[in-house]
Structure formats: structure tokens, C-alpha cells
Amino acid sequence: MRLLTAWPVAAAAALALLAGCGDGDGSGARRPTLVVSAAASLQEALTACSRDDPKARIRLSFAGSDELAAQIRQGVKPDVFAAANTKLPQALHREGRLQRPVVFATNELVLAVPADGARVASLDDVGGPAVKLVVGSADVPVGAYTRDVLDRLPADEQQAIRANVRSEEPDVKGVVGKLTQGAADAGFVYATDVEASSGRLRAIALPAQLRPVVAYGAGVVRGADEPGAAAEYLHGLVRGGCADALRQAGFGPPPR
Amino acid sequence: MSGRPWFGPAIVAALVVAVAFLTLPVIAIFLDVGPGRLVASLDDPSSREALLLSLKTTSISMAVIVLVGTPAAYALATRTFRGRSLVITLVELPLVLPPAVAGIGLLAAVGPSGLLGGALSDLGIELALTTAGVVVALTFVASPFYLRQAQAAFTAIDPALLEASRTLGASEARTFARVAVPAAGPGLLAGGALALGRALGEFGATLVFAGSFQGITQTVPLAIYDKFSTDFDGALALSAVLVAVSAALLLGVKLVRGGEALGARVR
Numbered sequence: 001m002r003l004l005t006a007w008p009v010a011a012a013a014a015l016a017l018l019a020g021c022g023d024g025d026g027s028g029a030r031r032p033t034l035v036v037s038a039a040a041s042l043q044e045a046l047t048a049c050s051r052d053d054p055k056a057r058i059r060l061s062f063a064g065s066d067e068l069a070a071q072i073r074q075g076v077k078p079d080v081f082a083a084a085n086t087k088l089p090q091a092l093h094r095e096g097r098l099q100r101p102v103v104f105a106t107n108e109l110v111l112a113v114p115a116d117g118a119r120v121a122s123l124d125d126v127g128g129p130a131v132k133l134v135v136g137s138a139d140v141p142v143g144a145y146t147r148d149v150l151d152r153l154p155a156d157e158q159q160a161i162r163a164n165v166r167s168e169e170p171d172v173k174g175v176v177g178k179l180t181q182g183a184a185d186a187g188f189v190y191a192t193d194v195e196a197s198s199g200r201l202r203a204i205a206l207p208a209q210l211r212p213v214v215a216y217g218a219g220v221v222r223g224a225d226e227p228g229a230a231a232e233y234l235h236g237l238v239r240g241g242c243a244d245a246l247r248q249a250g251f252g253p254p255p256r
Numbered sequence: 257m258s259g260r261p262w263f264g265p266a267i268v269a270a271l272v273v274a275v276a277f278l279t280l281p282v283i284a285i286f287l288d289v290g291p292g293r294l295v296a297s298l299d300d301p302s303s304r305e306a307l308l309l310s311l312k313t314t315s316i317s318m319a320v321i322v323l324v325g326t327p328a329a330y331a332l333a334t335r336t337f338r339g340r341s342l343v344i345t346l347v348e349l350p351l352v353l354p355p356a357v358a359g360i361g362l363l364a365a366v367g368p369s370g371l372l373g374g375a376l377s378d379l380g381i382e383l384a385l386t387t388a389g390v391v392v393a394l395t396f397v398a399s400p401f402y403l404r405q406a407q408a409a410f411t412a413i414d415p416a417l418l419e420a421s422r423t424l425g426a427s428e429a430r431t432f433a434r435v436a437v438p439a440a441g442p443g444l445l446a447g448g449a450l451a452l453g454r455a456l457g458e459f460g461a462t463l464v465f466a467g468s469f470q471g472i473t474q475t476v477p478l479a480i481y482d483k484f485s486t487d488f489d490g491a492l493a494l495s496a497v498l499v500a501v502s503a504a505l506l507l508g509v510k511l512v513r514g515g516e517a518l519g520a521r522v523r
Contacts, residue, residue, distance in 0.1 A: 181364075
């Protein structure tokens with residue numbers, strides 16, 4: 001019987017917990033909670049700079065930029081959307097889902113190989129026999145950049161490399177994981193991913209004429225709960241604490 | 257009874273909340289795609305390849321699970337040995353393991369640089385990022401569902417039945433094949449359906465261990481995730497197929513179970 005009287009209390013407690021999972025801003029000084037949907041490649045840099053944000057509590061959600069954009073199109077409303085290209089933020093802006101986006105960082109697409117016992121020493125080796133290559137899927141920015149690179153190669157080389165693709169990962173972290181776990185011999189990732197791999201991966205730079213322009217765009221989501229704080233966070237990405245963290249992680253400054 | 261007049265309405269309300277919460281997403285999938293668009297979306301080559309691949313890998317995986325799992329469950333049900341409960345716990349562990357952890361574990365065990373990776377590659381066996389790897393991932397996450405159910409089914413057989421068979425001169429192998437398996441049949445079927453449902457829906461372990469490549473390792477759940485960003489209709493259509501198959505499996509289990517209960521009553 002005591003159990004029976006306890007359950008409404010338990011239910012109330014569960015409801016309170018659930019409410020706490022929302023973005024309720026409890027009591028005390030107003031410190032808004034900001035939800036930031038960001039490209040997987042931004043994970044290390046943004047996690048570092050958002051932890052101690054003095055103005056807002058930052059909730060970061062990382063995935064392939066295309067998946068995050070699809071969520072926004074389905075009506076999910078984070079406060080800020082930061083993508084590994086400028087195409088997706090611009091498209092969302094045109095659709096009226098994002099305020100005017102800004103470019104806040106650049107990156108470099110590289111060929112990454114395991115640091116020890118690599119079977120691939122240059123781009124020329126990638127099309128070789130029995131080389132296992134992992135790339136991003138066509139929709140995620142890293143995969144689109146990879147296809148841009150391949151498209152600029154001579155047809156036979158392109159074909160040999162495409163034939164070696166073993167997996168098309170939903171985001172760049174998937175490519176990194178396959179490489180660090182030794183499941184693949186080479187993969188196309190960003191220079192910052194190699195930097196963040198604590199020495200487990202080695203970057204092979206692509207020839208300048210093949211290198212795609214990798215620029216990161218971000219914007220405030222229309223209808224966001226915290227547009228003011230979101231605008232400030234965006235500003236910080238361009239020239240604040242997060243900009244410093246991005247430079248430290250190896251991201252380039254936005255083109256002027 | 258009379259002291260708690262709120263209790264009756266409260267449990268009914270809880271049930272209504274639970275049912276609404278659990279059925280709404282499933283209903284939404286079918287409301288969002290009309291039947292016409294559903295069929296049209298399935299006409300996409302990547303959807304068809306994903307369905308075929310799922311069919312193929314799940315069938316192989318189920319064959320392995322049933323062939324190895326049935327005698328293994330019989331051993332667990334009929335033998336007492338030291339460390340038996342430890343073995344049962346180990347076998348059931350993948351049930352509560354997060355799928356991504358299962359994938360990492362498989363890479364660490366049978367991936368190219370895993371524990372057995374060198375030995376396997378000496379034998380010319382490659383699992384990571386291959387169709388065979390998908391089968392391994394499905395088998396790993398789905399087999400405990402079968403093992404558990406099969407063990408329970410074998411345990412529930414009246415020992416006198418097995419004893420009688422042996423007394424009549426049947427060998428243990430014959431007793432297993434002719435008496436135990438038929439008697440445990442409904443339970444085995446139910447376990448098989450549960451394992452099949454789990455294997456069809458597998459996502460995390462497959463992605464981590466086998467990757468995602470159209471026609472090779474991209475099963476239906478991976479294709480759904482891949483389509484989500486560009487082809488929401490296609491993702492919904494494939495989801496609807498999985499829901500339909502899963503519902504059919506569940507219904508099948510209920511029917512078998514119902515028949516079992518009925519049979520028991522008739523007997």
C-alpha cells in the first residue's frame with residue numbers, strides 16, 4: 001500500500017525531470033540555454049570554447065551538416081546552425097529558415113592515412129589494388145568535397161579510386177573512426193580531424209589544383225528561442241573565444 | 257478498495273498515455289506517406305538494393321543463429337555445470353549493449369587490427385566493411401534474443417517427456433531432434449521472430465563495423481539514415497516497410513503463442 005501512495009510522487013518527480021530536460025531557465029540570474037547544431041568536424045573546437053561560455057549555457061549537437069539541415073527542415077529549431085559548407089546555410093536562408101549566414105572559418109580537405117604502417121603514401125596510391133578507401137556520403141559536405149576532388153582527376157584514375165571505396169559514412173567522424181580502427185587504409189577528411197586524432201592519423205596534402213575551397217557558414221535559426229544570445233554566439237564564432245578555439249584546432253580564418 | 261477511488265482512473269490514464277506515446281510515431285509514418293508515394297519511393301535503386309541486402313544478410317544471419325543457437329540453448333537448458341549462470345549472463349550481455357559499442361567491440365575483436373584480425377587475414381577472411389561483416393554484426397546483436405527464448409522453451413519441456421524418450425531407447429540426439437525441438441517449437445519460433453526483428457532493424461553495430469555502401473553494406477536502416485537528409489519521402493517509405501514487416505513478425509509471434517496456449521488447453 002505504501003508503494004501505491006508513492007507512485008504519484010514518483011510520477012511527479014519524473015515529470016519534473018522531463019521538464020528539466022527542456023530549456024527551462026529555472027531561477028536566478030538569466031543565463032539562457034542555447035542549442036547549437038554544428039557540423040561533426042567542429043566537435044573538438046566548439047566543445048572546448050562552449051564549455052565555459054560566461055553568457056549562456058551551450059548545448060551542442062553534432063552530426064553531418066546535411067542531417068542537421070534536414071532536421072531544421074522538419075521543423076526542429078536549434079538557435080544556431082553551423083555547417084561545414086556555405087551551401088546548406090544559404091539554402092536554408094533562401095527557404096526562410098535561417099537568418100543571413102556568415103562565413104566563420106575555413107578548413108582543408110586532406111587524404112588521411114593511419115600514422116603507423118600506412119599502405120598509402122600519396123594520392124597516386126589510393127587507386128592501387130586492394131586499397132580500402134572510406135569517404136563521406138554524397139550529401140554530407142566532406143563527401144561532396146571529396147567528389148569535387150575526384151571529378152578533377154583523369155577518368156581512369158577517378159575510376160580506380162572510386163572502385164576502392166568501401167564505405168560512405170554519414171559524417172566525417174565516421175571516416176576518422178574507420179581509419180583509426182584500422183578498418184580502412186585511407187580516407188578523405190579535414191586537416192583539423194587529423195590534428196584532433198592525437199597522432200593516430202597522418203595527413204597527406206592534396207595538390208593545390210585539386211584542393212576544394214572548404215568554408216564554414218553559420219546562421220541564427222528563424223524562430224529560435226534565444227535570438228539575442230544566438231547572434232552573440234555567432235559573433236563569437238567569427239571573432240571571439242570560439243574563433244580562437246577554431247584557430248587553435250587548425251581552422252583557417254574566414255576569407256576577408 | 258474504497259479508500260483509493262482515484263487508483264482505477266489513474267492506471268487507465270497511464271495506459272492511455274503509454275499507448276498514445278508508443279503508437280503516434282508509427283501512425284505518423286503511414287500518414288506522412290500516401291500509399292502511392294510509398295510505392296513510388298521504393299522504386300528507387302538504392303532502396304531496392306537496401307531491401308535486397310537486408311533480406312540476404314538477415315536470412316544468412318538467422319540460419320546461423322538457428323543452427324548454432326538451437327543446440328547451444330538446449331545445452332544451457334539441459335545441462336548443469338559450474339559457471340552456468342555466468343555463461344547465461346555472458347550470452348545475454350549483447351542484449352543490453354549499446355549497438356555502437358557492439359560495433360566497436362567487433363572491430364576490436366575481428367577488425368583488421370583487432371585481436372583475431374591478423375589470424376583472420378592470414379586465412380584470407382575480411383569482415384570489416386564487407387557484406388560478411390554485416391552478417392557478423394546482425395548475428396552478434398540478434399542471437400541473444402533467440403538463445404534466451406530457446407533456452408526458456410527447452411527448460412519448459414516436461415523432463416518426463418525427455419526421460420520417456422530415452423527410456424524407449426532413443427539416443428540423446430534423436431530425443432533432441434524428435435522430441436525436444438517439436439515440443440519447444442512455438443518458443444523457438446517466437447525467439448526466431450524476435451531475433452529477426454532485431455536483425456532487420458540493426459543500425460549502430462552495422463555502421464561502425466561494416467560501414468555503409470550501397471549494395472554491399474547499406475542495409476535498410478542505414479539507407480533510411482542516408483536518405484533522411486535528401487529524400488525524406490524515401491526514408492519514410494523504407495521506414496514504413498520496416499514497420500510493416502516488424503508488425504507482421506509480432507503478429508506471427510502472437511498467433512503462434514495463441515495457438516500454443518490453445519493447444520495446452522485442448523490437451
